[in-house]
Amino acid sequence: MILQKNKSAYFHFEIIKEYEVGIMLIGSEVKSCRNKHIQIKGAFIRIKDGEMFLKNTHISRYSYDQNPEYEEDRERKLLLNKNEILRITSKMKSDSLAIIPLSFYTKGPYIKVKIALARGKKKYDKRESIKKRDLNRKLAVHI
Template identity: 45%
Template sequence: MAVKVVATNKSAFHNYNILEKYEAGIVLTGSEVKSLREGNCNLKDSFVRIEGGEAYLYNCYIGPYKPAAKLGHDPTRPRKLLLHKREILKLMGKVQEKGLTIIPTQIYFKNGKAKVEIALAKGKVKYEKREAIKEKDLKREMAKDFKGKLKL
């Protein structure tokens, strides 16, 4: 399985606690696929909404493909996600019941097909973000100290 990651949503891991992850296909036009292959994509501030029994990706920026500028696409248009019906119903139930949200964490190509990894997530409070930053700094310091002792 050849997997080529195009874009990741780093702020998602900082702003949300990730509970579950799903893999979804994405409906794209030809110029969007070519633009993705160039790596011209940004997932910041994007989210997934379920409407009419179908999942859509909003605010995902896929830049225009230069050679197809005249016939190009709208960079931030809503894009349909391809999920099984039972996955959509499960996500819809959890979002309505518990007040969770669905966010994309990365876009990648798997066996030549564009895929989106979406996650069921719960928003972090400000103090939780501070704790995560402290924990990361502490781990970095410990690794730095440990690395220095190995050289002696």
């Protein structure tokens, strides 16, 4: 079940390759995620000391959480194999790509994140995608 989707990522970036990764959360964050209290617009992924961290993601405080020191915007570690991290970083550096989160979803009892290697679109590419979207809407209305 999809918990949150980063719709603006599909508009601002050209998606090259997608990956499914785990995320390290505390218990109250998992419950908050299952209640769909997540905001990932503007989120990005940094690589630090051979590990991947999700930054600028807002997971609201769970309503029954008693922890007064909870940080809603803290960086969260992504769970990947070392080989996957090396493969992603080499592609990222060689092709000047960004790593962005596309969606949060559940897979069994786990919360997963779909991340992507992406290239930022230019302004004319964005205008072209808007034209295509409008044309598809007009065609759908006529049919």
